[in-house]
Amino acid sequence: MNKVRIGIIGLGNMGTGHAKYLINNEVKGAELTAICEFRADRLEWAKENLGEGVQLFDNLDTFLASGTIDGVLIATPHYDHPEVAAKAFKAGLHVLCEKPAGVYTKQVRQMNEAAQASGKVFSMMYNQRTNPLYKKLKDLVSSGELGEIRRTNWIITNWYRSQSYYDSGGWRATWAGEGGGVLINQDPHQLDLWQWTIDMMPKRVRAFCYFGKHRNIEVEDDVTAFVEYENGATGLFVTTTGEAPGTNRFELSGDRGKIVIEDGKLTFWRLRVSEREFNETFKGGFGQPECWKCEIPIEGQETGHKGITQNFVDAILHGTPLVAPGEEGIKGLMLSNAMLLSTWTDNWVDLPIDEELFEQHLQDKIKTSKVNKEAGFKTLDV
Incomplete structure (x- = not known):
């Protein structure tokens, strides 16, 4: 494995920002291959700006089972983070999650347990x-x-x-x-x-x-x-x-x-x-x-969002220690x-x-x- 195929879930302000630096190949070893977004206007933006090489989905389950991705970058509303992450882990995917980890710790603790059981790389977007x-x-x-x-x-x-x-x-x-x-x-x-x-x-x-x-x-x-x-x-x-x-x-x-x-x-x-x-x-x-x-x-x-994404990719490809382990989001x-x-x-x-x-x-x-x-x-x- 010499490249990590990344799919972004959620194409709001944050997801769009992540998509732009990924599609411009600003993270070594990463390739943006898919987008999951239910809003038609955002999918249209993706179609016009991200190229034919990026597959577009409006259904999370189909996206996770598509075989087009190795890891996901979650940029959805707060409440959705733990549930979406748990589904991604179950699908055998690595997870990079935008902050906050969730809204309440019981929900996030369950996400952490799913991450541990999966054995996949799990990181939080704590770019600071x-x-x-x-x-x-x-x-x-x-x-x-x-x-x-x-x-x-x-x-x-x-x-x-x-x-x-x-x-x-x-x-x-x-x-x-x-x-x-x-x-x-x-x-x-x-x-x-x-x-x-x-x-x-x-x-x-x-x-x-x-x-x-x-x-x-x-x-x-x-x-x-x-x-x-x-x-x-x-x-x-x-x-x-x-x-x-x-x-x-x-x-x-x-x-x-x-x-x-x-x-x-x-x-x-x-x-x-x-x-x-x-x-x-x-x-x-x-x-x-x-x-x-x-x-x-x-x-x-400061390397910001790109720095955390690069670290996430390096952890998958080379075993590099995470700057922001996902399990620490609960703190x-x-x-x-x-x-x-x-x-x-x-x-x-x-x-x-x-x-x-x-x-x-x-x-x-x-x-x-x-x-x-x-x-x-x-x-x-x-």
Whole structure:
């Protein structure tokens, strides 16, 4: 096998973008051979722009059984990701899935089990993991340069969305249509990077989600969450789509100093001796460890979606380790689900969350969703 035949499921904005770089042969060892899409206008676009070598399907089962593909790239609505992935695994295909992994962790856990049983390559489109800033941060943390993590703070409020944006599609910002708001639509990358860079998930979460606070929508558009880690560290995650101008600042405090990523730069305030050592040895009144402000050089370029797709193909052809293993998609979603569940129950939520309780609350939201009432959108199969 010297080429991976890829089929794209879903030809919306993301699927179309993937199709363009694949058809232009920008991923070595990959060949776009098929599209699955039920909308006639998008299939017509594919026919006109992707050439005769790409077969077009409007039925998923026929597409998966066609024998024209070795792997699929899933770019469908959120709710469909786990079910479509499970069908692809059952058909003996490799899977690259757009984020988020799904809407609720019970659904994603079942997808992960299907992936494991299949033995096929499974990757998530966490393209921000290719960003040199976050790769360097992960390196500094894992190598011990920052020492033990004390605090994590991420303020990510530069997701400004106007009311006209939400009004552009009746499914937008609804429980039935998207399964959530800013956490599941704008923040999947940050929620993934939050835990990936420090290789640590919180042990419990207390969050305050506000629903339709800034816009006439039914889902969350303003969130402040406080987390606690097993080692005693704490963290804060603040996000919204209703502020302008916004901020994107990720700050980590450790025993050996502080690291901040903001405005495309990584700055390390490095302590000459650890805070713990200084505290144990210092005998004066006022004082603090000597600190050096270091502008950390960042090498390499962000390869984005193409980089993750290339890695997926290389894993199939050469056994290259995955940058974003698909099974890890549940971690960022677990944080998102925990924040919502904490708000709905007005209480702390331990991780891993009570998946049945979360799904029960979500189903209640779907039943009264605007999309469900006005467009007959189906509730989730329980």
